[in-house]
Amino acid sequence: MSSQIKSAALLSYGTIVLNIIIGFLYTPWMIKTIGMSDYGLYILVTSFLSYFVMDFGLSATIARYLAKYKIENKINEMQNLLGLVGKVYIILNFIIIIALFFVYLYSNQIFTKLTPGEVITFKNIFIIVSLYSLLSFSFVPLDSVFIAYEKFSILKKLDLVNKLGTVALMIIMLLLGFKLYALVLVNAFFTILVILIKILVSIKQFDLSINFKYRDSLLLKELFKFSLWVSIIGIAQRLLVNVAPTVLAMVSGTKQIAIFSIAIVIEGYIWTLAHALNGLFLPEISKIETRENNKVEVTNLMIKVGRIQLIVMGVFFIGLIILGKDFVVLWMGEDFSQSYYVILLLVLPSIVTVTQEVAYTYLFVINELKYRAILFIGASIISFGISYYLSSYYGAIGSGIGIFTGIMLCHVIGMNFIYWKRIKLDIPRFFKECFGSQLLVWLPLLLFGFFLQNYIVLPSLIIAFIIKGFILIIFYIILQWFVGMRVNEKNMIIGMLKGRI
Numbered sequence: 001m002s003s004q005i006k007s008a009a010l011l012s013y014g015t016i017v018l019n020i021i022i023g024f025l026y027t028p029w030m031i032k033t034i035g036m037s038d039y040g041l042y043i044l045v046t047s048f049l050s051y052f053v054m055d056f057g058l059s060a061t062i063a064r065y066l067a068k069y070k071i072e073n074k075i076n077e078m079q080n081l082l083g084l085v086g087k088v089y090i091i092l093n094f095i096i097i098i099a100l101f102f103v104y105l106y107s108n109q110i111f112t113k114l115t116p117g118e119v120i121t122f123k124n125i126f127i128i129v130s131l132y133s134l135l136s137f138s139f140v141p142l143d144s145v146f147i148a149y150e151k152f153s154i155l156k157k158l159d160l161v162n163k164l165g166t167v168a169l170m171i172i173m174l175l176l177g178f179k180l181y182a183l184v185l186v187n188a189f190f191t192i193l194v195i196l197i198k199i200l201v202s203i204k205q206f207d208l209s210i211n212f213k214y215r216d217s218l219l220l221k222e223l224f225k226f227s228l229w230v231s232i233i234g235i236a237q238r239l240l241v242n243v244a245p246t247v248l249a250m251v252s253g254t255k256q257i258a259i260f261s262i263a264i265v266i267e268g269y270i271w272t273l274a275h276a277l278n279g280l281f282l283p284e285i286s287k288i289e290t291r292e293n294n295k296v297e298v299t300n301l302m303i304k305v306g307r308i309q310l311i312v313m314g315v316f317f318i319g320l321i322i323l324g325k326d327f328v329v330l331w332m333g334e335d336f337s338q339s340y341y342v343i344l345l346l347v348l349p350s351i352v353t354v355t356q357e358v359a360y361t362y363l364f365v366i367n368e369l370k371y372r373a374i375l376f377i378g379a380s381i382i383s384f385g386i387s388y389y390l391s392s393y394y395g396a397i398g399s400g401i402g403i404f405t406g407i408m409l410c411h412v413i414g415m416n417f418i419y420w421k422r423i424k425l426d427i428p429r430f431f432k433e434c435f436g437s438q439l440l441v442w443l444p445l446l447l448f449g450f451f452l453q454n455y456i457v458l459p460s461l462i463i464a465f466i467i468k469g470f471i472l473i474i475f476y477i478i479l480q481w482f483v484g485m486r487v488n489e490k491n492m493i494i495g496m497l498k499g500r501i
Helices: 002-034 038-048 059-073 074-104 116-138 139-148 150-173 180-205 217-251 254-275 283-289 294-332 338-348 357-365 369-394 396-422 427-455 460-486 486-499
Strands: none
Touching: 002 038, 002 059, 002 150, 002 254, 002 294, 038 116, 038 180, 038 217, 038 254, 059 074, 059 139, 059 217, 059 460, 074 139, 074 217, 074 357, 116 139, 116 180, 139 150, 139 180, 150 180, 217 254, 217 369, 217 396, 254 294, 254 396, 283 294, 294 338, 294 427, 294 460, 294 486, 338 396, 338 460, 357 369, 369 396, 396 427, 427 460
16 A cells, blocks of 8 residues: 555656646647637637536545445445446436537527637537546546555556647647647547546456446435535536636637636646645644644644745745746747736735645544535635626636635635634634745845846846746745744755755
8 A cells, every 4th residue: 555655646746747847848839739719619618518527526435435345345335336326427427418418509609709610610629528528427436446446556657648648649640730629539539548448457456346226325315415515615616717718708709718728727737836745634633633722733733834835835926926927928929928917816816725725624624614615606606707797808817807806705815714713723823923924035025026027138038037037046045044934944954955854
């Protein structure tokens, strides 16, 4: 088990690095090759389908029960559970197909800003993406079997194969002159290939069959009850950002979808980098919860982890604020310069949210996820309403304003109120100790960066970007070491450099 987890962890970090490299090198070339309009259509189709093809929190629930049955050596119960959830997914597929059929019929009335030619292209790729997305959705429980049998590394390797294979074949197809349809068909091919490999591996390694005749209404209710709040959070998160391309297709157009999509890419990289440090606190928080004065201990851990997150991610946030526009122009071209403002709107609330992973994990431990779920729904509703109104005037930036408002009101202000007043964590102390000393780093560096960006002019944009970025990093390290960091944080870094941890 230990080797499987270590292997999966290494593959996870490898995949993160690979995704970032591919995003920076492959994405701009691919968009230029197929065109902004076609890329916007592809993003529209995939984001729109994501509303329908989601597991509603069932996959994690299924994995939990399968793992429990496996430990207890209850093979029959595992087969019964797979048969039960298999029927659930068949029913969900049937409902989704009906919904997608009506979307297909009325797509020209739904997406009124698409041209007649774009509507035809949308319908064609909508059929293809729908078919392989539904196929992939049907085999979601298969991943839960791999997790229950602790075959984490196999899933990670297949993810890596999928990513590398898709990009490699796409490059070949685009060089041969194929465009949008190649993009869709290549993704379909590798989706189906990975599913077939998973089926073959599961037949070979797992001694399981599926009992479709099994019925158990109590178990079914238990499954849905366990996954309810996780499902609501997942749906709300999906709607918060993924609804934007749909809104833009209704009131703005495919070019604005493409501009917005670049902001999603950068926001995704920031999120991935930030959360690569998280996820290891559940056991410690679970132990803390059993002690007296546990709220104080959780707050202490929240401050400790939050400060580390802020120190590590601060250089990315400051660099994005000061040099983000230059980066977008160098990366994607002048046509995507507006993406910079959308990126800021999507990323800036993360300055607070990425520091509060411990508080979020604590909600899991004490089973109080309903507060987060309700606020996430509120954020999605606010975001949709503002985005729909402003996008007709400001395009992608209007959608960014809507999402920023929803996240700030619900994820930042609302969740911190819940952490403070309902969960009884010392949030004022958290902000004072986590952000207090960091302001002494951030404010002078932002002022210096503003001066550097506006008054130091160099003949080449790329040379200016590299030199200014290097200067900002050096000043950030100096200010953190002498002003922002505590003694224990410096000792941790010294220990890492000496190879102690």
